[in-house]
Amino acid sequence: MPLATLPALFISHGSPMLALDAGAVGAALHRVASNLPKPQAIVVMSAHWQSQHLEVSTGHLPETWHDFRGFPKELYQIRYPAAGAPAIADQIIEQLNHAQLDARPNAIRPRDHGVWMPLLHLYPEADIPVIQVSIPLHYSESQLAYIGQVLSSLRQQQILLIGSGSITHNLAELSWQNPNAATPSWASAFRNWVVHQLSNDDREAVFAWKTAAPHATQNHPTDEHLSPLFFAMGAGERFSVIHSSFAHGSLGMDIYRFD
Numbered sequence: 706m707p708l709a710t711l712p713a714l715f716i717s718h719g720s721p722m723l724a725l726d727a728g729a730v731g732a733a734l735h736r737v738a739s740n741l742p743k744p745q746a747i748v749v750m751s752a753h754w755q756s757q758h759l760e761v762s763t764g765h766l767p768e769t770w771h772d773f774r775g776f777p778k779e780l781y782q783i784r785y786p787a788a789g790a791p792a793i794a795d796q797i798i799e800q801l802n803h804a805q806l807d808a809r810p811n812a813i814r815p816r817d818h819g820v821w822m823p824l825l826h827l828y829p830e831a832d833i834p835v836i837q838v839s840i841p842l843h844y845s846e847s848q849l850a851y852i853g854q855v856l857s858s859l860r861q862q863q864i865l866l867i868g869s870g871s872i873t874h875n876l877a878e879l880s881w882q883n884p885n886a887a888t889p890s891w892a893s894a895f896r897n898w899v900v901h902q903l904s905n906d907d908r909e910a911v912f913a914w915k916t917a918a919p920h921a922t923q924n925h926p927t928d929e930h931l932s933p934l935f936f937a938m939g940a941g942e943r944f945s946v947i948h949s950s951f952a953h954g955s956l957g958m959d960i961y962r963f964d
Contacts, residue, residue, distance in 0.1 A: 708745070708861065708862055708863040709741075709742040709863050710860050710861045710863075711741060711742065711744060711860050711863055711864065711865045711866075712741075712860070712865075712866075712941055712962045712963055712964045713853065713857070713860065713865075713866040713867070713868070713936075713937045713940035713941040713962075713963040714737070714865070714866070714867045714868070714937060714947075714960065714961065714962055714963070715867075715868045715869075715870070715872075715933060715934045715937040715938075715959075715960065715961040715963070716734070716823045716867055716868070716869050716870075716960050717730075717870065717871040717872050717956075717957050717958045717959050717960065718751075718752075718818070718819050718822050718823050718869050718870070718871065719822075719871065719952055719956055719958050720952065720953070720956065721771075721773045721776050721780055721818050721822065722776065722780070723822050723823075723826075724780060724783055724818070724821075724822050724825055725777070725779065725780060727825075727826050729948070729950055730826075730948060730950065730952075730958050730960070731826040733947055733948035733960055734823060734826035734827045734960070735826055735827070736947075737827060737947060737960070737962075738827045738828055741865070742863060743833070743863075744828075744833050744863055744864055744865040745833075745834075745862060745863040745864055746790050746793050746833060746834045746835070746836065746864045746865075747787075747824070747828075747833055747834070747835045747836070747864070747865045747866075747867060748793075748797065748835075748836045748837075748838060748856065748859060748864060748865070748866050748867070749819070749820045749824075749835065749836070749837050749838070749867045749868075749869055750837070750838045750839075750840060750849075750852070750853075750867070750868050750869065750932075750933045750936040750937075751817055751819030751820050751837060751840075751869045751870070751933065752819050752840070752869065752870040752871070752874075752929045752930040752932060752933055753772060753817035753818065753819040753820075753929075754814065754817060754819075754837060754838075754839045754840060755839065755840045755841075755842050755929055756839040756840070756841060756842065757841070757842060757843075758807060758808075758809050758839075758841060759801065759806055759807060759808045759809065759838070759839060759841045759844075759852070760808070760809050760810070760811040760814070760838070760839040761794050761797050761798050761801070761808055761809070761810060761811065761836065761837070761838055761839075762789060762794060762811055762812075762814045762816075762836055762837040762838075763789065763791045763794040763795065763798075763810040763811060763812045763836075764789045764791070764811075764812045764813065764814065765788065765789050765791060766786070766788055766789060767789055767814060767815050767816045767835075767837075768815040768816065769783065769784045769785050769786070769815070769816055769821055770815035770816055770817050770818070771783075771818065772817045772818055773818060783821075783825070785816060785820075785821035785824055785825060785831050786831050787824070787828075787831040787832070787833060787834060787835045788834045788835075789834060789835065789836065790834035790835070790836050793834065793836060793864070794810065794836045795810075797836065797838070797856060797859070798810060800855055800856060800858075801852065801855055801856075804851075804855040806851070806852065806855065811839075814837060816835070816837065817837075819869040819870070819933075820835065820837055820869060823867070823869055838852065838856075838936075840929060840932045840933070844932075845912075846911070846912040846913075846914070846932075846935045847912050847935070849932055849933075849935035849936050849939070850908070850912070850935045850936065850938050850939030851939055852936055852939060853866065853868075853935070853936040853937060853938065853939025853940035853941075854939040854940065855939075856940060857939070857940045857941065860940065860941070866936075866937065866940045866941075867933075867937070868932075868933025868934055868935070868936040868937035869933050870929070870930040870931060870932060870933035870934060871930040871931075871956065871957055871958075872895075872896050872899060872931070872934070872957035872958075872959040873892045873895055873896060873924040873925070873951075873955055873956060873957035874924070874925055874930035874931070874956065874957070875923060875924060875925070875926055875955060877926075878892075878923070878954070878955050879953040879954060879955060879956055880953050880954040880955075881953060883953065883954070884952050884953050886953060886954035887954060888951040888954055888955060889954060889955050891919070891920035891923050891924065891955075892920075892924060892951060892954070892955035892957065893951070894919045894920060895918055895919055895920050895921065895923075895924040896949070896951075896957050896959065898918045898919055899911060899914070899918065899934075900946060900949075900959075903938075903944040903961070904944060906944070908938060911934075911935075911938070912935070914931070924955075924957075934961070937961065937963050938963060940963060941962075941963025941964050942963065942964065943963065943964040944961060944962070944963055945961070945962045945964075946959065946960075946961055946962075947960040947961065947962050948960040
């Protein structure tokens with residue numbers, strides 16, 4: 706049977722509590738997996754791996770990293786024991802280097818929660834190899850999209866590409882004690898602006914979000930949680946919204962698909 710072409714996804718992974726209380730987001734992720742052919746492998750760019758250089762995880766069995774503090778103890782007992790895929794990782798490094806991107810192997814990188822939290826709900830059996838790609842600190846939005854573009858051919862090998870971050874992310878503004886707090890207008894306005902630009906295929910506007918989007922700095926005081934969106938944008942063309950919601954007031958939980 707020929708291999709299927711899979712989409713690229715942007716997943717807002719939210720608070721680490723998503724692992725224990727996924728709600729509507731978990732149901733949406735389950736539907737995504739149910740409606741796709743099972744991937745041969747998964748490649749994730751997570752907001753929680755920033756590096757000086759472009760790096761690719763090449764380990765055989767990366768550890769599950771609980772890279773957060775102050776949460777219930779049962780969260781720290783969760784493991785996501787999916788294997789790595791060193792041969793595919795080497796192929797990815799070769800593709801990136803061929804495209805004039807200086808990609809380097811990293812055999813010791815553990816899996817941060819931006820990787821394993823959404824995968825717990827997409828593929829809970831942890832039976833699909835997972836590779837992680839870093840966010841180089843000096844890369845622009847268009848350069849991150851170029852990484853996705855270079856790797857987009859992997860989709861034809863039934864490999865799922867995921868950018869894992871958050872459509873809005875300002876921890877200082879969250880209503881931590883109330884997950885159902887009302888969404889402030891500054892958060893919904895930013896989210897709606899991004900969706901409008903993507904729906905109209907105005908990617909250059911999205912790349913210029915810092916100066917073009919409403920309330921840009923309030924939604925993203927730092928860049929790293931929006932950066933994986935550009936990777937997903939580069940890896941696919943046709944945009945659609947799979948899920949849209951907010952948690953704790955202003956934490957955007959959107960999931961986007963790029964075909």
